[in-house]
Amino acid sequence: MDTLFDLPEPEMPEQAVIAHYRLSDDEYGSCAEREAIFDAERAMTVAVAKAGVGEVDGNEFGGGEAVVYAYGVDAEALFKVMEPTLRNLPFRPAHVVLRRGSRETESRLDL
Template sequence: MDTLFDLPEPETPEQAVIAHYRLSDDQYGSPAEREAIYDAERAMTSAVQEAGVGEVDGNEFGVGEAVLYAYGANATTLFKVMEATLRSLPFRPAYVVLRNESREAESRVDL
């Protein structure tokens, strides 16, 4: 029996908060910009874990943009926990995508 395909389905659908920030160049941003993103990611990881609403799952840098990913049972609740830190980052333009159970159920929040 191959247990790889016998994984249980999650009890609640996973929702996402995906934050996009424009950086100062067309590549990976400056070292100071990357450090600010890492600091914010650490702060949000602590806040999200303390609130018990999901997990911050990492970042991507490239093509002049930084993207932060977080997942949980409720995107709106997750965003509320992360919002102050997301808004504190100075990089603009910036926006957050709140993704519900399916990609068709997305909303955008400009920061």
Template sequence: MDTLFDLPETETPEQGVAHYRLSGDQYGSPAERQAIFEAERAMAAAVEAAGVGEVDGNGFGAGEAELYAYGADAEALFKVMEPTLRSLPFRPAYVVLRRGSRETQSRVDL
């Protein structure tokens, strides 16, 4: 045996990161942040109900908001989240879908 631990191989989860431009240069307005939080909760419930992954938080800064989600199939994850992602009024906005490694990704404008 050449290894110290016999760990099971795990697949890298596929990922979707939504990016929204907010007002101002920092964290957006309180109303914008509230809209992002509400959308995040709605998407988390939809993703969980569909069993396609998990919504894993957000990030704010530099006038942008980001929403993170992970699952076994980036396309299935996006399909469940897409209606809520498109309903947010902030533009420009886009989603980066990563399939497996970071080298395999695509961008979808919202």
């Protein structure tokens, strides 16, 4: 048996789209704000899966901010699918971080 061909294929580096939204208070935002984030997250989960560009991995609330995380092999392709929903959320200020590997390769886009 030739073990050279049994090596695992190298993994593509994971890239990320991280969306940040300022909420109405210094804690977790209102119930309506949280529900809007959850609804948007569900919509993006379906769109991202359908496009086959990665996965929406969850959210985080606290300190007056909501953050939504998504990962895939191409941050730009992932953002392109998520962008309409991200821009439709009314909370401002808001921005998205596109991370292409390490923190040194990330860029920030205002929404």
